[in-house]
Amino acid sequence: MNIALAGNQNCGKTTLFNQLTGSNQHVGNFPGVTVDKKEGVVRGRKGMTVVDLPGIYSLSPYSSEEIVTRDYLIREHPDAIINIVDAGNIERNLYLSLQLLNLDIPMVIALNMMDEVRANGGTIKTVEMSKALGVPVVPISASSNEGIGELIEKIQYVASRRIKPVHVDFCGGAVHRTIHSITHLIEDHAQAIGAAPKFAATKLAEGDTLMLESLHVSENEAETIEHTIVEMEAETGTDRKAAIADMRYAFIEKLSHATVVKPAESRQHKQSVAIDRILTGKYTAIPVFLLIMALVFWLTFGVIGSFLSDLMGTGVEFVTQTVTNALLSSGANPVIISLVSDGILAGVGSVLSFLPTIITLFLFLSLLEDSGYMARVAFVMDKLLRKIGLSGKSFVPMLIGFGCSVPAIMSTRTLTSERDRRMTIFLVPFMSCSAKLPIYAMFTMAFFPKHSALVMIILYITGMALGILTGLILNKTAYKGHPVPFVMELPNYRLPSPKTVVLLLWDKTKDFLQRAFTLIFVASLVIWFLNTFGPGLNTVTNSDDSMLAGIGKVIAPVFAPLGFGDWRASTALITGLAAKEAVISTLAVLTGSGSAGLVTTLSEIFTPLSAFSFLIFTLLYTPCVAAIGAYRNEMKSTRAAVVMVFFQIAVAWVAAFIVYQVGLLIIH
Amino acid sequence: MKLCDLEVGTQAKILAVNGQGALRDRLLDMGLTPRTKIMIRKTAPMGDPIQLSLRNYELTLRLDDARNIDVEQVEVI
Numbered sequence: 001m002n003i004a005l006a007g008n009q010n011c012g013k014t015t016l017f018n019q020l021t022g023s024n025q026h027v028g029n030f031p032g033v034t035v036d037k038k039e040g041v042v043r044g045r046k047g048m049t050v051v052d053l054p055g056i057y058s059l060s061p062y063s064s065e066e067i068v069t070r071d072y073l074i075r076e077h078p079d080a081i082i083n084i085v086d087a088g089n090i091e092r093n094l095y096l097s098l099q100l101l102n103l104d105i106p107m108v109i110a111l112n113m114m115d116e117v118r119a120n121g122g123t124i125k126t127v128e129m130s131k132a133l134g135v136p137v138v139p140i141s142a143s144s145n146e147g148i149g150e151l152i153e154k155i156q157y158v159a160s161r162r163i164k165p166v167h168v169d170f171c172g173g174a175v176h177r178t179i180h181s182i183t184h185l186i187e188d189h190a191q192a193i194g195a196a197p198k199f200a201a202t203k204l205a206e207g208d209t210l211m212l213e214s215l216h217v218s219e220n221e222a223e224t225i226e227h228t229i230v231e232m233e234a235e236t237g238t239d240r241k242a243a244i245a246d247m248r249y250a251f252i253e254k255l256s257h258a259t260v261v262k263p264a265e266s267r268q269h270k271q272s273v274a275i276d277r278i279l280t281g282k283y284t285a286i287p288v289f290l291l292i293m294a295l296v297f298w299l300t301f302g303v304i305g306s307f308l309s310d311l312m313g314t315g316v317e318f319v320t321q322t323v324t325n326a327l328l329s330s331g332a333n334p335v336i337i338s339l340v341s342d343g344i345l346a347g348v349g350s351v352l353s354f355l356p357t358i359i360t361l362f363l364f365l366s367l368l369e370d371s372g373y374m375a376r377v378a379f380v381m382d383k384l385l386r387k388i389g390l391s392g393k394s395f396v397p398m399l400i401g402f403g404c405s406v407p408a409i410m411s412t413r414t415l416t417s418e419r420d421r422r423m424t425i426f427l428v429p430f431m432s433c434s435a436k437l438p439i440y441a442m443f444t445m446a447f448f449p450k451h452s453a454l455v456m457i458i459l460y461i462t463g464m465a466l467g468i469l470t471g472l473i474l475n476k477t478a479y480k481g482h483p484v485p486f487v488m489e490l491p492n493y494r495l496p497s498p499k500t501v502v503l504l505l506w507d508k509t510k511d512f513l514q515r516a517f518t519l520i521f522v523a524s525l526v527i528w529f530l531n532t533f534g535p536g537l538n539t540v541t542n543s544d545d546s547m548l549a550g551i552g553k554v555i556a557p558v559f560a561p562l563g564f565g566d567w568r569a570s571t572a573l574i575t576g577l578a579a580k581e582a583v584i585s586t587l588a589v590l591t592g593s594g595s596a597g598l599v600t601t602l603s604e605i606f607t608p609l610s611a612f613s614f615l616i617f618t619l620l621y622t623p624c625v626a627a628i629g630a631y632r633n634e635m636k637s638t639r640a641a642v643v644m645v646f647f648q649i650a651v652a653w654v655a656a657f658i659v660y661q662v663g664l665l666i667i668h
Numbered sequence: 669m670k671l672c673d674l675e676v677g678t679q680a681k682i683l684a685v686n687g688q689g690a691l692r693d694r695l696l697d698m699g700l701t702p703r704t705k706i707m708i709r710k711t712a713p714m715g716d717p718i719q720l721s722l723r724n725y726e727l728t729l730r731l732d733d734a735r736n737i738d739v740e741q742v743e744v745i
Contacts, residue, residue, distance in 0.1 A: 058697035062690050091723040092699045238702065242685060245696035249704070269724065273709070285713045379728050383714040386730075485691040485733060487698055490719060490726040 001048045001159050004073060006100065007084035008093050009055030010372070010491035012112045015500055016084055016142035017052040020152070023503065037068075042152060050082070057092070059099040059199075060206070062485070073103060074195065080106040080159035082151065087111045087124055087139070088266050088492075094252045101133065101165045104196035106158040108136045110151050115141040120266050125259040132255050134166030143497045167198070170251040174235035175243055178205050178228050185224060189215040205229055207240045272492040276376065285380045292373075293399060296364045300357060300403065308356030316349035335539055338532055339525075347524020347578065348517065355512055358407050362508045363501065365400065365411060370496030375488060382486060388471030389479070391417075391486045394424040398467075401431030405627035409634055410511070423471070423479045425634055429623045429648060430467030432460050435580035439618050442584050446602040447611040455612070459619050466620065466651065523625040527578050548574065549590075562617060562653065563610030563660040573617070579624045609667065613660040620652035671706075671737035672718075679707045680739040687736035699723045700737065 005020075007013045017025070021040030038052040053072055054065035061067040073081065083100050085093040090111075097109060111124060130137040136154045140147030157163070169176055183201035190197040193214060203211040204225055212222065229240050236243045278284045299305070324341040368374050374396055382392030393415050400408035408428045415421040440459060444452035530548040534540045552571030559570050568590040576583040584598070591601040606614060622628065622645045632641035674680055682704045685695050699722060700706070709719040709726060717730040 058693075060693050060697065062694055089723075089725045092725060095697065095699065238684075241693060242696060242701065246701045249699060249701045266724070272726070276710075280710065280712065280719070282710075282713050379717060379719065380712055380714075382730070383712065383716045485694050485729075486717065487691070487694045487727065487729045487733065489698070490728055 001080075001156075002076075002078045003042070003048065003050040003155060003159065004053055004076075004078035004081045005050050005084065006053045006069060006073065006081055006096070007055060008057055008086065008089075008096060008489075010489060011055070011084050011086035011089070011093060012142045013052065013055060013084050015497055016082075016110065016112065016140070016148075017050065018497075018499055018503055019142050019145055019148050020050050023506075025503075045152065045156065048152075048156065051078070056096060058096060060208075073100070073105070074199075077194075078105060079162075080108070080155050082108055082110055082155055084110045084112050084142075087113050087117045088120075088268065090124070090256055090260060091249070091252050094255070095248055097133065098170055098248050098251065099199075099202075101135065101168070102196060102199035102202055104164050104198065106161075106163050107165055108138060108151065108154045108158060109133065110142075110147075111137055111139045112142050114139040115144055115146065116266065116268055117262075120262075120264055120268075122260070122262045122264075124261070129255065129259040132168065132259070134168040171247040174232045175205070175247040178232040181228055182225055185221055186215055186217060189217055189221075192216075202244065205232070205240060206244045266492075268492045268494070272372070272490075275493055276490075279373065280376050280380055285376075289377060289380060292368075296361075296368075297403060300361045300364060305357035305360040308360065312352060312356050316345070316352055320345040320349060335532070339528065342532070343525055343528030344521065347528065348521055355509070358404060358512060359505055359509055361400065361403055361407050363505060365396070365407070366501055366504050367496060368396075370494070370500065372491045372493045375490050378488065379490060388468060389475030390420055390423060390471070393486075393488075394420055394427075397424050397428055398431055401428040401433065403434055405429050405431075405433050405623050406512075406630045407508075409627065409630040410508075412634065419479055422635065423474055425631060426474065426644065427467045427471055429627065430463045430470065430620075432463045432619055433580070433623065433627075435624065436618060438581055439583050440615060442598060443602070443606075443611050443615055446599045447606065447608045455615070459615060462616065462655075463619050466655065470651075523578055527575060531575075544590075558653075559617075561660070562656040563613045564606060564617075566605045569605055569614060573621065576618065577622060577625060579626070580618070583618065609660060609663045613656045613663070616659050617652045617656040620648060620655055622648045622652075669739055669741060670735055671739050672731045672734035674708045674739065674741065676708050676710055679705060679742045681705055681742055683738040683740055685737050687733075691733055692736065695729070695733070695737070698727055700727075705742065706739070 005013060005017055017038065017040065020042050022043050024043065025038055025040030039049055040052075042048040042050055051072070053069040056066045056069045059070050059073075061070045072078070081100055081103070083097050085097060100107060109130075111126065111129075114124070117124060124139065126137045126139050136158065138147055138151045138154055140151055142148070179198070179201050182204050183197050186200055186204070187197045190200040193216075195215075200211055200215060204215075207229070212225075217225070232243060233239055236246075238246065279288055320341055323345060324337060327337045327340060368377075374393075377396055378392030380392070381395040385392055385394055394412075397408045397412045397415075400411055405428050408431070409425050412421045412424045412428075415424060440456050441452075444455045448455045527548070530551065531546050532539055533547055534545045535547055535550055540546045549567065549571055552574060553567040555574075556565050556567040556570045559565050559573075564570075568587060571590060572583045572586040575586040587602070587605075588598050591598065591604070602611070628641055628645060631644055632638055635641065669680075671680070671682075682700055682702055684702060685692055685700055687695075704722055706720050706722040709721045711718045712728075715731075717728050718734060720727045720729070
């Protein structure tokens with residue numbers, strides 16, 4: 001038995017899904033799109049799976065996520081629909097319900113957040129509402145696990161007996177007559193393509209040309225339909241789309257007047273408006289935003305994250321030591337020992353030590369997202385981002401990019417438009433990630449000790465400026481197209497349930513571990529292999545003779561025009577692909593100076609100008625394998641990832657070239 | 669009168685939603701249908717977008733898009 005869970009955004013859908021399934025869920029993909037498909041078995045009901053569909057406001061979809069929901073409901077023929085409705089926001093929520101009822105699929109309405117309605121002194125006459133809508137209505141409170149048992153009973157009942165919604169006419173007059181006569185006319189056509197006649201008829205009455213095409217009606221019938229609709233427009237004095245929307249809302253207003261008792265304005269709503277006086281206030285919004293983000297970054301990278309990362313690092317080190325010692329004492333081949341400890345454990349381990357930071361960052365971000373604050377950030381920042389053709393919703397991923405590109409790229413899933421998403425992912429790496437900070441620190445210490453802060457600020461600003469420039473260009477070229485309307489709900493502030501947060505973090509951890517043990521595992525092996533063996537597949541004692549150094553020497557001339565044609569610099573850039581921190585450690589190894597002496601030995605390879613050019617290159621060139629992997633995952637395309645890699649190398653090369661050559665001109 | 673011309677704090681009734689395509693569909697779907705009462709809650713710190721209160725919830729849209737909506741101011745007694 002397959003149950004679809006559908007509802008508006010911000011109505012507690014994920015919370016209900018978690019209550020229904022517990023941890024008994026897995027994430028897959030809807031065919032052909034990047035939208036996650038969360039599925040799970042209902043607790044205690046083997047054979048009853050529920051799919052968490054992306055939130056929608058109507059069956060006329062706008063974003064790729066919404067199209068997924070519509071297509072799933074129409075094409076996959078679920079056995080039943082649980083339509084979750086926010087009882088505190090009932091008018092707009094029921095608008096979707098009325099459309100779902102037309103689908104002729106067994107359905108139960110779950111009236112969520114009833115606890116809040118009751119706390120505000122209100123009630124909803126669910127029996128009357130159920131009669132008026134022709135489907136069972138179950139009051140629940142997903143966050144406190146109320147009414148879930150009854151909901152499961154009801155959905156099982158309607159699904160197993162295939163009890164379709166009782167036909168209710170939502171309207172009288174012209175709209176009713178139009179839909180009625182169109183239904184009559186197209187009934188056979190609709191059944192032939194497996195569509196619900198009333199749904200198809202309502203779509204036609206709205207003027208949906210795609211539906212008209214897919215029904216294969218004759219020319220005569222099409223004319224009759226058009227004629228009926230034109231008559232309806234004349235009689236209602238408005239156009240078809242507005243007439244239907246108006247009809248639905250008029251019915252809902254009447255229904256909620258009869259069934260919803262609301263003595264006072266909702267306390268949650270009042271509270272939210274009060275909180276927004278500060279969080280989106282004219283003078284306070286931006287300072288508070290900066291403060292919140294600073295706090296999140298400080299806690300993530302400074303306090304909690306670094307503490308956990310150190311702990312993880314110690315753990316990884318301990319495992320590495322233990323394994324290496326065990327191998328040594330067992331008298332294993334030194335190459336094998338090196339493979340395990342320098343290759344696998346060092347590579348995967350260095351990435352694993354990022355895990356706590358990333359999870360901590362995600363914890364804060366999900367708190368900000370689920371509480372409703374991210375919608376406010378989008379509201380406040382929209383005007384700024386619109387200049388490069390994006391909406392306010394893209395602001396948050398870019399911000400996270402300053403921490404780490406990987407979670408930043410992953411967080412673009414919340415964006416509603418596929419175009420905005422792709423473009424945002426493309427721009428994220430321009431925000432200099434925190435792993436590059438050690439490189440900047442080392443180089444500024446060596447070459448610009450008096451102006452280190454200034455140099456760093458210049459680097460960050462250069463990244464952002466080139467990001468904006470790229471955005472402007474993309475907006476006019478590759479990602480030209482239809483910006484999605486920025487019409488967004490600002491939901492009431494709400495504390496996310498611990499269960500939802502925990503499950504989300506677990507999800508992210510699994511995601512990350514999976515990547516660490518596949519992609520990064522392989523990448524570490526490759527780099528270890530190149531660094532350990534010489535061109536004749538002989539093991540080398542000095543990394544000077546390794547294949548990695550060989551490759552570094554081959555590509556070194558490419559960097560000569562940028563001022564750092566030394567092979568050690570180019571080799572460091574290659575290992576930087578594994579993780580940006582490796583740039584420094586590689587330079588330390590190759591110059592034979594150790595990280596302490598690196599400040600002095602760097603001047604053997606670089607001049608201040610070429611050092612700056614090197615920093616510019618580091619800032620802009622391809623991010624680490626983890627980021628490339630995330631990019632590939634999100635774009636669902638290896639080709640896109642390859643294009644991205646070369647694009648970034650090209651940008652970095654050109655920028656560093658300009659810096660170096662112009663710098664030379666100025667000096668001479 | 670256009671929705672974008674209303675001052676913060678004023679209440680109004682929607683007369684018609686003009687324009688076309690996805691944007692208009694979205695506005696209608698979100699409940700901006702004729703005769704709906706709305707209130708201009710605020711504008712974003714940079715002056716755009718705006719925040720409306722309607723049907724017991726808060727909605728934001730851009731000034732450019734608000735130009736498509738005809739309204740009639742409601743006198744508050």
